[in-house]
Amino acid sequence: MKKTTLLLLALLxxxxxxxxxxxNFQLLSxxxxxxISIALSDKITWAITAEKSNILMASPxxxxxxxxxxxxKNPILLNTKKESIHTTFETPIYKKKTVENKYNQLVLNFKxxxxxxxxxxxxxxxxxxxxxxxxxxxxxxxxxxxxxxxDYNTLMPxxxxxxxxxxxYISSFEALYEDKKISEFTPNALxxxxxxxxxxxxxxxxxxxxxxEDYPGMYVIPNPTKSTSFVGDFAQFPLEEANGGxxxxxxxxxxxxxxxxxxxxxxxxxxxxxxxxxxDKELANNDMVQKLASQSRIGDAxxxxxxxxAWDWWNDWNIYNIDFKAGINTQTYKYYIDFAAANKLEYVxxxxxxxxDDNLLDLNKALNVKELVxxxxxxxxxxxxxxxxxxxxxxxxxxxxxxxxxxxKGFKVDFMDRDDAKMVTSLYEIAKIAAANKLxxxxxxxxxxxxxxxxxxNILNFEGVKGLENSKWTPNDDVPGYECTIAFIRMxxxxxxxxxxxxxxxTKSEFKPDHSNPKSQGTRCRQLALYTIFEAPxxxxxxSPTAYMxxxxxxxxxxxxxxxFDETVALDGxxxxxxxxxxxxxxxxxxxxxxxWDARDITIDFSFLEKGKTYEADVFxxxxxxxxxxxxxxxxxxxxxxxxxxxxxxxxGGGISxxxxxx
Numbered sequence: 226m227k228k229t230t231l232l233l234l235a236l237l238x239x240x241x242x243x244x245x246x247x248x249n250f251q252l253l254s255x256x257x258x259x260x261i262s263i264a265l266s267d268k269i270t271w272a273i274t275a276e277k278s279n280i281l282m283a284s285p286x287x288x289x290x291x292x293x294x295x296x297x298k299n300p301i302l303l304n305t306k307k308e309s310i311h312t313t314f315e316t317p318i319y320k321k322k323t324v325e326n327k328y329n330q331l332v333l334n335f336k337x338x339x340x341x342x343x344x345x346x347x348x349x350x351x352x353x354x355x356x357x358x359x360x361x362x363x364x365x366x367x368x369x370x371x372x373x374x375x376d377y378n379t380l381m382p383x384x385x386x387x388x389x390x391x392x393x394y395i396s397s398f399e400a401l402y403e404d405k406k407i408s409e410f411t412p413n414a415l416x417x418x419x420x421x422x423x424x425x426x427x428x429x430x431x432x433x434x435x436x437x438e439d440y441p442g443m444y445v446i447p448n449p450t451k452s453t454s455f456v457g458d459f460a461q462f463p464l465e466e467a468n469g470g471x472x473x474x475x476x477x478x479x480x481x482x483x484x485x486x487x488x489x490x491x492x493x494x495x496x497x498x499x500x501x502x503x504x505d506k507e508l509a510n511n512d513m514v515q516k517l518a519s520q521s522r523i524g525d526a527x528x529x530x531x532x533x534x535a536w537d538w539w540n541d542w543n544i545y546n547i548d549f550k551a552g553i554n555t556q557t558y559k560y561y562i563d564f565a566a567a568n569k570l571e572y573v574x575x576x577x578x579x580x581x582d583d584n585l586l587d588l589n590k591a592l593n594v595k596e597l598v599x600x601x602x603x604x605x606x607x608x609x610x611x612x613x614x615x616x617x618x619x620x621x622x623x624x625x626x627x628x629x630x631x632x633x634k635g636f637k638v639d640f641m642d643r644d645d646a647k648m649v650t651s652l653y654e655i656a657k658i659a660a661a662n663k664l665x666x667x668x669x670x671x672x673x674x675x676x677x678x679x680x681x682x683n684i685l686n687f688e689g690v691k692g693l694e695n696s697k698w699t700p701n702d703d704v705p706g707y708e709c710t711i712a713f714i715r716m717x718x719x720x721x722x723x724x725x726x727x728x729x730x731x732t733k734s735e736f737k738p739d740h741s742n743p744k745s746q747g748t749r750c751r752q753l754a755l756y757t758i759f760e761a762p763x764x765x766x767x768x769s770p771t772a773y774m775x776x777x778x779x780x781x782x783x784x785x786x787x788x789x790f791d792e793t794v795a796l797d798g799x800x801x802x803x804x805x806x807x808x809x810x811x812x813x814x815x816x817x818x819x820x821x822w823d824a825r826d827i828t829i830d831f832s833f834l835e836k837g838k839t840y841e842a843d844v845f846x847x848x849x850x851x852x853x854x855x856x857x858x859x860x861x862x863x864x865x866x867x868x869x870x871x872x873x874x875x876x877x878g879g880g881i882s883x884x885x886x887x888x
Contacts, residue, residue: 358490369457442644518676531762532571540769564770607634635665674719747878754880757817
């Protein structure tokens with residue numbers, strides 16, 4: 226009898242193990258076009274298809290807490306929960322007023338106090354780990370694998386930072402996209418998110434992440450065991466740091482731990498996201514990160530005021546025809562404030578130099594911050610101060626309260642250059658303290674957004690983009706091609722502190738870097754269009770007041786374009802070639818389109834306008850001679866309605882910009 230019992234028990238164990246290996250689940254998008262296939266065996270994998278096209282082949286996922294506990298290894302499923310969600314939520318500081326959030330969800334709950342949550346949307350899919358452990362945990366590593374069925378072309382931004390070759394995770398998150406087959410990417414070379422894969426059936430997928438909190442951001446490297454695959458890579462937690470980099474104000478990691486995060490045992494981990502499109506233009510108006518980010522932690526956000534900014538650094542404080550010496554001094558900034566007030570700009574940034582780089586309470590004696598704040602208040606112009614992350618973290622609470630009490634409206638935080646768990650946690654903490662002091666933030670310093678702007682809406686901007694400032698030192702960048710790429714990839718992650726607005730515009734052959742009289746690649750109308758195309762609730766006017774006053778017609782036009790909108794429509798586009806977008810604020814529409822270095826004709830379809838109503842469009846188009854003189858433009862006012870289709874010629878590196886008002 227005892228032998229029989231043991232035999233039955235052994236058979237039961239084998240049967241249970243076998244059943245684990247045969248467990249499969251499917252999750253469809255609401256429209257049924259996208260399918261996630263999940264398989265449980267000795268590991269957990271997911272595969273993605275879109276209308277029977279393979280997006281991802283079976284790709285494992287796991288999280289290692291210690292050598293004895295690997296979430297996802299030999300999983301024992303306890304139960305499942307599937308549901309359909311269809312809601313909307315308000316987005317007051319965004320490219321649209323409300324976002325529709327419609328998806329099907331499957332949660333798999335496993336023995337070991339963890340779950341994996343999968344969501345399928347009509348435009349993509351996502352998953353995340355969830356733990357429910359009573360004690361804090363150490364995450365040693367996370368396995369993220371992206372297996373493809375073919376050697377597809379991929380647009381990938383490499384990490385290229387020479388400040389600390391010992392630590393590859395120091396990154397400015399600024400890079401042009403390399404267009405290569407998956408198998409052609411350099412082994413072990415880090416690349417950052419988001420990136421795009423182009424499928425043979427014209428579909429495209431963008432890979433990104435959201436809700437990264439108390440955890441490092443994800444990089445990818447080529448899979449060393451498979452030529453058509455990428456794997457995730459994460460910076461380990463910093464143990465020791467030293468000053469280095471620009472002016473010695475970066476914190477360079479000199480020693481890292483053997484884990485990536487020490488964190489709460491009960492928590493949600495970051496979303497791993499794949500956005501899928503059939504038409505490129507869909508990528509230029511996507512809300513996935515907004516849908517997956519955590520809710521706002523600011524109760525009353527009515528004090529948060531987006532707007533446009535007169536900015537000093539890009540133009541090298543180069544104002545003239547004045548009776549004082551321009552520079553980092555009180556007179557110069559009063560001049561910037563006067564310019565901002567005259568053009569109804571909401572803010573002026575006082576960039577590097579107003580204080581010691583390493584001590585924000587050690588002031589430059591040539592510049593009186595309190596006097597400028599008071600002067601700005603009289604003119605209805607707010608003051609935003611620049612700070613390095615290192616100096617701000619020395620005494621965050623005291624510094625932010627000191628300047629908030631003086632009436633400063635916010636801080637532009639620079640030179641983070643990392644997204645390991647320590648940096649990520651710090652940026653959440655700074656945002657929390659800033660919000661308590663009713664201060665805006667611009668995380669300019671080389672950091673990519675992952676939804677933090679929704680959780681703390683006082684963060685209006687992020688850099689993490691190779692912005693216009695690079696024109697001061699990079700002669701060989703293909704800027705028009707890059708700008709026609711980031712609108713579909715980088716902008717999907719969140720707002721971009723790209724800092725447009727150059728009034729000295731050049732053709733491809735004319736361009737050369739210039740520190741004090743910087744120029745842009747492409748036409749004047751291109752620069753105007755960027756104010757509509759590029760999302761930035763805190764949008765810079767990068768050129769000098771002198772340059773803008775010389776080009777007052779263009780300046781007046783820029784000043785009228787809002788920085789947040791009620792509705793967005795992606796009109797047309799092709800990654801790397803051109804993009805056209807329309808956005809609505811109250812009763813007016815704003816339109817922008819740009820092309821790469823290839824001149825082209827595009828047709829603007831005005832069917833986004835309300836039917837039965839007539840509108841007047843104030844239109845800036847490339848001039849007949851813009852191919853030789855990029856500053857050349859034509860301005861005209863035309864009557865349009867929802868039936869209008871207008872063919873427009875975009876010069877090489879050109880654009881079109883329009884403000885459309887009800888007649």
